[in-house]
Amino acid sequence: MGIDFRQVGFRYAAGQDGQAAGVADIDLAVDDGELLALIGPSGSGKSTLLKLLAGFFDPHAGQILVDGQDVAGLAPERRRLGMVFQNYALFPHMSVAQNTAYPLKVRGIGRAERLAAADAMLARVGLAGMGGRAPASLSGGQQQRVALARALVFEPRALLLDEPLSALDAGLRVAMRDEIRRVQREAGIATIHVTHDQEEALSIADRVAVLRDGRLEQVGPPQAIYDRPCSRFVAGFVGQANFIDGVLRDGGVVETPLGALRHAGIAAPGLVLADGAAVTVLVRPERVEPAATGATGHPNLLPGTLGEDRFLGAVRRYDFRVAGGLLRVESRHRDTPDAVAIPPEAIRLLPPAAEASTEGRPPT
Numbered sequence: 312m313g314i315d316f317r318q319v320g321f322r323y324a325a326g327q328d329g330q331a332a333g334v335a336d337i338d339l340a341v342d343d344g345e346l347l348a349l350i351g352p353s354g355s356g357k358s359t360l361l362k363l364l365a366g367f368f369d370p371h372a373g374q375i376l377v378d379g380q381d382v383a384g385l386a387p388e389r390r391r392l393g394m395v396f397q398n399y400a401l402f403p404h405m406s407v408a409q410n411t412a413y414p415l416k417v418r419g420i421g422r423a424e425r426l427a428a429a430d431a432m433l434a435r436v437g438l439a440g441m442g443g444r445a446p447a448s449l450s451g452g453q454q455q456r457v458a459l460a461r462a463l464v465f466e467p468r469a470l471l472l473d474e475p476l477s478a479l480d481a482g483l484r485v486a487m488r489d490e491i492r493r494v495q496r497e498a499g500i501a502t503i504h505v506t507h508d509q510e511e512a513l514s515i516a517d518r519v520a521v522l523r524d525g526r527l528e529q530v531g532p533p534q535a536i537y538d539r540p541c542s543r544f545v546a547g548f549v550g551q552a553n554f555i556d557g558v559l560r561d562g563g564v565v566e567t568p569l570g571a572l573r574h575a576g577i578a579a580p581g582l583v584l585a586d587g588a589a590v591t592v593l594v595r596p597e598r599v600e601p602a603a604t605g606a607t608g609h610p611n612l613l614p615g616t617l618g619e620d621r622f623l624g625a626v627r628r629y630d631f632r633v634a635g636g637l638l639r640v641e642s643r644h645r646d647t648p649d650a651v652a653i654p655p656e657a658i659r660l661l662p663p664a665a666e667a668s669t670e671g672r673p674p675t
C-alpha cells in the first residue's frame with residue numbers, strides 16, 4: 312500500500328518579507344518496496360514533505376495515507392516510520408547493539424528479544440559482530456549503517472531518508488547508496504529518499520520526483536526524467552544541458568540562432584507543435600556528435616572551433632563555438648573536430664524560456 316499524498320498543502324506562517332512558503336497540490340504515491348528520490352533546489356519543500364509525513368506538523372489541505380490509513384492527528388511515534396537523517400545522532404553512551412535495539416525498547420519489547428533482532432538487523436547492514444562496539448569507534452559510513460539498522464529494526468511501514476549520505480566522502484557515498492538500495496529492497500517497504508545529489512537520485516531510485524517552489528514539477532523513472540524532461544527547469548536540474556531558443560516551422564524544422572535544425576518531433580507533453588510556436592531546444596551534451604566539415608549524412612552539421620576543453624578521464628567535455636552560439640559537448644573521442652552534428656532524434660522540444668519561468672508558482 313505504501314505512502315500516498317493526496318492533494319497535500321502546507322503553508323508556514325509568512326516571514327518578515329510577507330512571503331509564505333510551503334508545499335501545495337502534492338499528489339504522490341510511493342508503493343511498497345519502491346524507492347522514490349525527492350529532489351529539488353534548496354527551499355523547494357523536500358524537508359517539509361518529509362516532516363508532514365513524519366507527523367512533525369499536519370497539512371493544511373489534503374490527506375496523507377500510510378498503508379491506507381489516514382495519519383492525520385497521529386503522533387510521530389505512532390506512525391511507524393523509520394527515519395535516517397544526515398546527522399545520524401546515535402546515542403554515544405550506548406553500544407551499537409543498544410542503539411539499534413532502542414526503538415524496540417521504547418515499544419516495550421523484552422531485552423533478549425530486542426537484542427536478537429538488533430543483531431539480525433546489524434548483520435543485514437553488514438555490521439555482524441559489531442554490536443558491542445561504541446558508536447565513536449565506528450567510521451562515518453558504519454555509523455550511518457547503524458542508523459539504517461535502527462530505522463528498520465521495528466519493521467516500519469515506510470522509510471524516510473533525509474540526506475543520509477551527505478556527511479560521507481564521495482567513494483563511501485557510492486558504496487552506501489547501493490547498500491541502502493539493497494537493504495530497502497529486502498525490507499520491501501516504501502521509501503522516500505531526499506538528496507541533493509542528482510546522480511545518486513538517478514542511480515538508485517525507481518522513480519524521481521522533482522520539486523520546485525513547493526510543487527511537483529515532474530515525477531517519473533530516472534531515465535524518463537533525464538531523457539524526457541517536461542520543462543527547461545527539470546532538464547537543467549538533472550544533468551548538463553544545451554538550451555537553444557527556437558521557433559517551430561512546418562516540415563520538422565526549428566529555427567534557432569544556430570540555423571534551422573531538423574528535429575524528430577520529440578516534445579514535452581502538452582506542447583503544441585504548431586508553425587510559429589516558440590520552443591526551447593534541449594540537446595544533452597553527450598548527444599552532440601563530433602564530426603567533420605563537409606561530412607555527409609548529418610542533417611544538422613555545424614562547423615565551428617574548440618572552446619574551453621576539460622579532460623575528465625573517460626570522457627572529454629568541451630565547449631564548441633558555432634555560428635550563432637556555443638554548444639557544450641561530451642565525448643569519448645580524443646580528436647578535436649572542426650564540426651559537430653546534432654541528430655534530429657537527440658532534440659527535445661520544451662516550452663520556451665519565458666513560459667517555463669512562470670511554471671511552479673509559489674503556493675497560494
Ligand SMILES: Nc1ncnc2c1ncn2[C@@H]1O[C@H](COP(=O)(O)OP(=O)(O)OP(=O)(O)O)[C@@H](O)[C@H]1O
Nearest residue numbers: 323324332333351352353354355356357358359360
Ligand atoms: N519553520 C519554518 N518557518 C517558515 N518557513 C520555513 C520553515 N521551514 C522551512 N521554511 C520555508 O519553506 C520552504 C521549503 O523549505 P524546505 O526546508 O522544505 O526546503 P528543502 O527543499 O528541504 O530545502 P533544503 O534542500 O535547503 O533542505 C523554504 O522557502 C523555507 O524557507
